[in-house]
Each structure stands twice: as structure tokens, then as C-alpha cells.
Amino acid sequence: MLSEARNRLLTEVGPGTRMGALLRRYWHPVAAIAELADAPTKPVRLLGENLVLYKDLSANYGLLERRCPHRSADLSYGIVEQCGLRCSYHGWMFDQFGACREQPFEDIDAPEIRFRDQIHIRAYRVEPKSGLLWAYLGPEPAPLLPNWEPFTWDNGFVQVVFSTVPCNWFQCQENSIDPVHFEWLHDNWKQRLAGNHAAYAPRHTKLAFDEFDYGIVYRRVREDSDEASPLWTAGRVCLWPNALFTGNHFEWRVPIDDTSTLSVGWFYTRVPQDREPFVQNRIPYWTSPIVDENTGRWITSHIMNQDFVGWVGQGAITDRGREHLGHSDRGVIMMRQRFFRDLEVLEAGGEPNAVIRDPEVNRCVTLPIIGRRRLTEGVTRAELEATKGFGGGDIPRPGFPYLYGQPDDVRRAYDEAMGFETAK
């Protein structure tokens, strides 16, 4: 149970807030690389700031404040140039560093004034990696953009999925360190939603939470497993500061502002060995709706949609003054304490948790992974066909279980990569 002040500390992300300052020390995914290839500008709202992301004709990426400093026109309707982004209202042009490079009429009418030299707008770093565009909004020197181990894998089909979730990021991230919710939200509820009234799934009997360099590992024993299971020995990862990592996929909970979160899913599926070598020329992206337009209720059919129901049900910014935490929530408590400590570290001039600055380390940042062999070496067709159900999350399957609304073209590309016959 947190006081209102402590709750604000965890949840406020805008400029000038303490958590906002902390989160600005990390890189955040904000778009797909393919997205900017499809349309060269994208309005982005990140950590309470209205920005425009663009890719110019020289393939430079820029992330600028969205309003032109001339007369506040919306630069997301701007024109991308050989080098920079131009406001479509009166033609002022900016480069990716925020310098004003042209003011067409002023440049003709009064070039000697060099009015443009007085104009500078907020500009942030952008880097592409593994199908995503990443933004850094903090002070220099910027840390390295983490090269997580799965980003180094090949022979995989990757897809990126966005959802806009109308609640605060922190309650989403609390779900990254919450083993018990799998038993209920994904196992038992899913069965009941499907009209299946069979016995409930094996219960959790033991939990553990351990900090490591890049977050917290959580481990569990269930009635059907013991401490020899990889669920205990390897565990899963609450990745710092705002992601879940499960081995074959990442889920970032990127704060749009205090009351909305961009869910960014990155899903890797290793192709079966008989489909190698597989090279993916373009990492597809899509947006998953979260509301059932017919009923106005949240969609519940897919795994992450079930998570979203959990998150948004807690309210726009959940009131942690009314919660009643138990033993199941020890990870949540540990995570909050780590954040509270890190806020102090930052304000004392220290480096916050899990920031990577060593290029050697960043050649490949390894993470705990259940079933690494299958992900890095693949499975034979026979192994694949011998695995039933969804249980083996790292085994390729027809159908996308994580989010509602996968477009047909992505499904077909996936099935083609895996050697599945596409269902009609």
C-alpha cells in the first residue's frame, strides 16, 4: 500500500518529474523501421512530450519536437528533405540535431540577419536496431542501445506489434514480475473464456525473485514441476526498466504519458531446421486493437490482450493506496524498492540500474533464457510435429497467440517462413 505521493513518484513520467528523469536514461522503442519506410513521418508522444519522428531522403532519422517554432504548425505533416524535415506551412527546415537550416522567405528577404541561427528545437537521438527505431531523451553522453542476445540471432521470423493501452506504464510493468498471474489470467481464465470447465491448471507452490545486471529474474515451482525445471533454474526476466523478456519475445511498456502506454511486442520465431537458411528482408509491424468495437469491452482472446485487461482494469493510474499485497507480490515490492533506490542514485549523480556503456559487453548482452537451444539451433520438423498445444512457447506454431488482429499478410509470411500450410 503506497501513499499518494509515493504512487506519483512511480507513475509520473513528464519532463521535470523524477521518474521521468530516470526513464530518460534509457532507450525506448517508438516505431518500426518498416513504418518509416512506409510513411516518412510519424507523430510520436513519448514521456509526455509531443514529437515527430522522421526519416529523411538521406535515410537520417530524426526525432524533433512536434510544433514548428515559427508559428507552431504540426511537423508530422512536414516534408522530408535530402537532409532534414521541413514544415509544410512556411517551409522552415530543421536537421536531426534541431538546427534550423532554412527559412525560405527570410533567407531571401533578409539573409544578412541569419534569423535561422537563432532558432533551435528540441531534437533527440534515434537509432535503428532489429526492426525497431529507438529513442533516447536523456542527457549526453547517451548510453549504448542494448544489443540483447536475441537481436543477434538469425534464421528467425521477427514481427513487431504495437498496442496503445490507456493506463499508466508502471502497472503494466508490474505485470512483468508477476508469475502467479500466468496461472489465472492465461491458464484458467482462458479455459473458462473458451467454455471449458475442466480442472484448473497446476498451482504455483513456490516463487523466487533475484536481481541480476539487467533486471530481476523470477522463478517458480508449480504442482507439476520441481526445482529441476527450467522455470526454476532459468526463470523469466523482468527487464530493466520497462520490459518483459520471455526467451522468444520482448514486451516493452513505453510510457506515452502518465495515463497511456505504448505496448511494443517483438516476437522471434526460429524457423525449423528444414527451412534454413532463412533471411528476413523486412521485419513486419502491425497494430493490434484492444477494444471490441461491437461491445465496447476489452478484447480477451489473446495472451497479451488478457494482460491488457489486467492493466487497464486497475484504472488509468491505479490507486496503490487501496491494494492489499501478499506473498504473490514479493516481486512487485522488490521492483518498486529498486526504483525508489534508483531515483536516489540518479539524484546523487550516480548511474542508474542496467545502463550499458561498455561496447565489449554490448556485442551481445546475454539473458536468462528457457529453451535457448531450440531458439538458437531450431527444431526438426519431427520435433515440431511432436509438440502439441501451445505449452512450448518457443516452438513455432500456426496462429499467433499473443495479440488479436494479426494481418493476413503477416500470417502468410510467417507460415511461409515456417513451412506451414496457411489456413484459409
Added chain:
Amino acid sequence: MLSEARNRLLTEVGPGTRMGALLRRYWHPVAAIAELADAPTKPVRLLGENLVLYKDLSANYGLLERRCPHRSADLSYGIVEQCGLRCSYHGWMFDQFGACREQPFEDIDAPEIRFRDQIHIRAYRVEPKSGLLWAYLGPEPAPLLPNWEPFTWDNGFVQVVFSTVPCNWFQCQENSIDPVHFEWLHDNWKQRLAGNHAAYAPRHTKLAFDEFDYGIVYRRVREDSDEASPLWTAGRVCLWPNALFTGNHFEWRVPIDDTSTLSVGWFYTRVPQDREPFVQNRIPYWTSPIVDENTGRWITSHIMNQDFVGWVGQGAITDRGREHLGHSDRGVIMMRQRFFRDLEVLEAGGEPNAVIRDPEVNRCVTLPIIGRRRLTEGVTRAELEATKGFGGGDIPRPGFPYLYGQPDDVRRAYDEAMGFETAK
């Protein structure tokens, strides 16, 4: 003309308000019985409280606060159990009295603590009657759920219709004691809307308003009738505290919160004598939209839709400081005064108006009814065919005149019950 403070007194319904306390002394219809058979949970907002209504596998009804006390997940996405409602996030389970009956991980990990014994959530009484589920949010002992006379009738086709009306409940209820609006809103305007420029309907020439045990009866004489007419001798009923009763139907104006109202219509149509005996196995329910999606304007084609136009046109919470009441509004004034008195009665520890506690009385609470014979005995096919137009509101007719959007299956069931040939 009311002061702002007096207006707030009539219109505020949330917890802690005076009118909210008064309205909590009555039962309110919040859903159809068939609705919970179709889906076992329903989010309900009532008197400013967010609740979840459910029916468990033992057919117990419960009405609980909507947020789980564990970590605030939305219980309307919960799992109904043999006895109670379970949160789908981490499995905490509650019974209809608000007791926490299970906390799966805590029960395994630390059963000796019995953490669940410390957890209790708000829970309210629910009772089914006549196709509706009724809620009581007040203190114990709860009064009886009124057994209004029409609830005792048989050989009738009943349907329940919901509409969400974006304004305060009190201006809706003022329309329950407003005889003159029939002349204009339903007679004359309806003609003009249909492009009919014939002479206007007979005018009201005399009104009377009389309190009785369960509300206020209003009586009228029109140019085409006299004091021998049942419009004068029987009259119609402004039913306490928030309904209209016209003989063959009820309309409750159930406060969702200060600025929205759930209109609940309960419509009884006696089958013609040649269709008896008629037994209705399931009372159907449907939701009537109130906005024309093509124009963004209110729907005006049906009787209660015309009422809705009157209500919402007055604003979200009408400003009674700008009104100019006349002789036509004597009933409105009488009703307000009764509410103001009742607020004082309640605060002095008394029993408010029209609360029923005597089981003998509640075996059948009779009400003034125009045309009771037809409703209780039915009409012959010949009588039915001899009655033209809609004038005889208690005479079964093809077509549903009250609300826009009756679904085809309800229309077909009605026509079948009445022995009408269903229009294509």
C-alpha cells in the same frame, strides 16, 4: 426556480450525498435476468458506484464493488465459480456477501496467516423479479422489493428495454408528473414530425395531482373528455421515487451517476383471449440506441425517444435557476417538495415515502390503472380488430411504439404471442 444549492440537493446521487442516501433506501432495477443468463458478469454503475453484477454457477446473484482489493483488477472480467466470483488476474475469490473466500497463492504459501480473513469488499443485495434484477444499496434491514400489481399478472408478453440517457435522473423523473407534455411531445410534435399539418390534438383544460401511498397520481381533462373519463377518475402514476407507471408499462429512471441515467422500460402486453393460456419462458431484453448515428441528432421516432429529447435537451444537469414554472408544472413542484420533506424525514431517522415492509401488503401492491379489465382479462380478437390507431395503449398492436430499435427476434416473439402476422 431553484437555487444552485437546492438543485444540487435534488440531483446529486453519489455516496455521501443526501439524495444519494435517500435513493439508497429503495430497490433499483439494474439488469435483465436473461442478461445474466447470456453472460454471467455485467459491469454496473449505479448511484455513482462502479460495481459488478454476477450470477454464479449455483445461481446466486451478487453485486460487488468492481475493483478487486488485491491489486484493483476489474472483476467484471472475473470468473464465476460454484459459489462466488473470482478475479481473473490472481484468482482471489469473493462470495455474494463480499467475503474473500480464496487467495490461491497465499492459501498455499502461508495458509496460517489466513490473509483472506482480513479482506472484505462492498457487497449489495440483489433479487430477481419479473424479468429484472434489482439492487439495494442501503442500510439493513432492507425493505421488501415491491411486488407491483402487474408483476402478478399472467397471460402477458413482457419485454425489458434499456437506454442510457446522458443527463441527470431528476429531470427524467419530472417528466413522470407532467401531463401536458403528452399533448405536445407525443401528440402534436409526433404529427408534425410525420409531416402531418392537421389540427392539433385536444387541449388540456384541467389538471389535478394527488399523493397516494406509492407516489403521486396525476389526472387531466382534455377538450375531448370530462371528469367521467378514466384519465380523470383513475389517472396515471408518478411512482416513488423514480418511475412512471401507465398501466401497461413501467419506466424507471435509474441514476447511473449525476449526469447519466439508465432508463429501464418494462412493457406488459396482455395476449388476446384466443391466445390463452400464454406462458412466457424467458422475458427478453434489448438496448435501444438514442442517437441517430448518421446525423448525430437524437432519435425522435418513438414515444420514449421523444421523452429522451425533452430530458437531454435540458442539459446534463438542468439549471433550475433559469426555469419559469407555470400552472402546468404544479405536479413537478409538488414532487420536489415531497423530496425535500423526505430528505428531512430520513435525516430525522424516519422512514421515507413508499417503502414497503409489510409482507401482506407486498403480496400484490395495487396501483391506479386505466383499463385494468383489458389488462387483466384480455380482449377478444374482435375487440382488438375494432380498435384503431395507437390510442388504446393497453390494446396489443403490431409494432413497438415506445422505443426505437426493437430487434427482429423480439418482434417475432411478440407477434407470435399475440397471433399477429409478422411483417417482413
Added chain:
Amino acid sequence: MLSEARNRLLTEVGPGTRMGALLRRYWHPVAAIAELADAPTKPVRLLGENLVLYKDLSANYGLLERRCPHRSADLSYGIVEQCGLRCSYHGWMFDQFGACREQPFEDIDAPEIRFRDQIHIRAYRVEPKSGLLWAYLGPEPAPLLPNWEPFTWDNGFVQVVFSTVPCNWFQCQENSIDPVHFEWLHDNWKQRLAGNHAAYAPRHTKLAFDEFDYGIVYRRVREDSDEASPLWTAGRVCLWPNALFTGNHFEWRVPIDDTSTLSVGWFYTRVPQDREPFVQNRIPYWTSPIVDENTGRWITSHIMNQDFVGWVGQGAITDRGREHLGHSDRGVIMMRQRFFRDLEVLEAGGEPNAVIRDPEVNRCVTLPIIGRRRLTEGVTRAELEATKGFGGGDIPRPGFPYLYGQPDDVRRAYDEAMGFETAK
């Protein structure tokens, strides 16, 4: 760069505001004449006031406050009578001067009281002209409704187009005195939107702004023209207080309230000489959507839609404390200063700018017009066919370039008037 207080002075339009008082000294177009022929009442929100516009059965126009003084019902759902508008709730009737003419039940029940004589509602002047209905909300004596020169022309096809733009009127009107935006927003951006990466349009090299009786003329020289061009000699007109006039069309930016503006376009196209005489029996009107429903982004395909992108991009009420004005914005600065001066003139009891009271002047108020000959005399079919592209804005063309969404029936009527073969 304006202070917040100065910005409020320009942008606040409601009753009791200084700019609101100034704008109430002018006539504003609020509907099409044909619109009231199609439906006799229309809810209007103008300068922050909720009103109802109607046309009664005697063809009187009225503009009344929208809420009935009886019990606040919405008069836009009222009944038009032989002389006045009647509330559909209880039948009170008002004439176009705001007098209450009937209170049906009071008139029968207590005629001696003459309660209606105590009731008066706000009523404003309405006048029809050139396809539009105009409202005047200021003090008497009202000035003349300007008879702008194009309103006196014949042999033209006129159409009226409405759009609701969710931002303050003043930033829309700043666009009326902004020559440079044509180069970018309409020439260069339009090319890029069409995927055309050809060289940019000729640049502006010189601007001039001159006040005249009815606003400010702006003149320009571009790289492809000189001071002999009509763009310099005649110029275009920022028409006082809230319009753009370009010769063949007007665009009024009518303040709905502080954060929304009704764009009213009036487009005149002279028919070619071989189609004369042309008489238009009914000036058609239509509403142009501004949001692409598929993407949620602003529509960008048409000229005024591009302007709308400029306006709304500046925010609901643009913050003029963050702007950086240059030489391109001298007209904007001049316009603001004129408004600031006029606010003082008004408060000193003077007559504000561009108010017309002399009937002789108002027989035909001439304005600077580029290409007046073509507009007043027409072109031959051969001239028409010799003119390529859209450049000659005063030359009739198939296709409506100004706003998205012209209905087929308007397009067909236009093509028929011009002698164009209608595209399928």
C-alpha cells in the same frame, strides 16, 4: 510573441469578452438558405452562445437562444409555426423577436395572468443573402449586411461548403494574410503529397500589405513574376474581420467558440459564355469532413484541407508566446495591431473597422479582384480549353479543388452548368 493576456484578448469570443464584443458588431454567415428549406430548424453555436436558427411557415427567419425559458428544453427540436417557433415539450411559442406568444396550458388555465408577457428570450437578427443566412448578435442599430461585389454577379454557379475546424478562429484568420504559405502548403507540399519530387515552385521575393476600407490587401512578387503582375497590382484580400477573399471565393472563419471555428466557403464560378444565360435556382450547400476516418489523421488532399492542417496543427488555441515571427509575418502583425486598436476604438464608443451603414455604398461593395473581367464577363469555350492546370483559379474546371468530399449531385449540377462532361 504575445503574452498570455494579449493572446486571450485576440482569441476569447464569448459573451462578456472584449473580442466577443467586437465580433458582435459584424454579420456572420451561419447556415445556407437551402439548409433551412431542407429542415426548418438548425442548432447553431456562435460566439460561445447556443442558439437555434429556424424558418417559420411564413418564411420568417429567427435566431433564438436554444433553451426554452420554461424548463430548458432544446428548441432545435421545436415545431415551426405560421409565425414563430414552438417548444415541442409543452408548447410554448416564440416569435423571431423573442416574445413568448403562446403558453397553451397557461393560456387556458389562467389567461388573466398573462404569464407569457413576462417571458422573453434572447433573439438575434437574421438576414438571407446570396445563398447564406447571416446573423447579427450586436447592439442596435445593426449595420448593413455587406453586399460584397460578387453577391451582385449573375451567370455563376455558387456553392456553399461548411467545415467544423477544432481550433480558435484567430489562427484561421491569420492564414488570410499569409502569402508565403501558398508557396509551401499549397504548391510544394501538394506536389510532395502527390509523390512528385520535381523542383519547388517559384519563391516569394517581395511582399506588401496595405490597409483599405474593408481589410488588408496583400501583394507579392514571386521569382516568376514582377510588379506588373496582378498578384502585385491587385493582390488578395484579408477581409474584415474574419474572412479571406480571393476573387472567386470567400472563406469565413466564424467563431463557434474559443476552440472551434465554422469554416464557411462561398464559391462562385462564372459559366463559360456558351452556357449563358445561366440562372441558379438553388444554391447548394454541403459539409466537408476534415478527418480521414481510416487513419484518424487530417485530410490533406484539397486546398482548404491543407489550410485546416496548418490551423489545427497550431493547437486548439495556439500559444503565441512560443512563436518566432519573421518578415514573412508582417501581415499577421499588422492585422493583430489593427485588432488591438479596434478594441480600443470600440471601448471608446467608436465605430470599428469596416462596418457599413451607408445604403448607397452597400449597393455594391467593390473589392480588389485579380481577373475581374473573366469573373464578370466569362470566358469562351476556347479560352477555357486553352487554360491548363489549376493555375487560373478563376477559370472553371472539372473537379472541385478546394475541399474534400463534394457530393455527386453538386458535382453533376456544376458540370451541367459549365457544359462539362461529368466523369463517372
